[in-house]
Amino acid sequence: MKFFYLSSISDENGNFQIHEKECPFLPDALDRDYLGPFNNGKEALRRALSINKKATICEHCCEKKIAKSLLSQKEN
Ligand SMILES: [Zn+2]
Numbered sequence: 001m002k003f004f005y006l007s008s009i010s011d012e013n014g015n016f017q018i019h020e021k022e023c024p025f026l027p028d029a030l031d032r033d034y035l036g037p038f039n040n041g042k043e044a045l046r047r048a049l050s051i052n053k054k055a056t057i058c059e060h061c062c063e064k065k066i067a068k069s070l071l072s073q074k075e076n
Pocket of ligand 1: 018019020023024025026058059060061062
């Protein structure tokens, strides 16, 4: 499980990014909302979309993890 946050500042596309706790692009404590613990960015996105319809996953911390989990599924 990883801890995810939803940014309360929109990016250049007007979207609100979801970040993992360890992401270097995680906004300051005042500029983010705690989403909770999730297995991956996709699950966090599902929760975030119920809060903010413009939620999107951060390509830096979330996309990578999704790609990795898809890869490990193939190996099994
Ligand atoms: Zn991120």
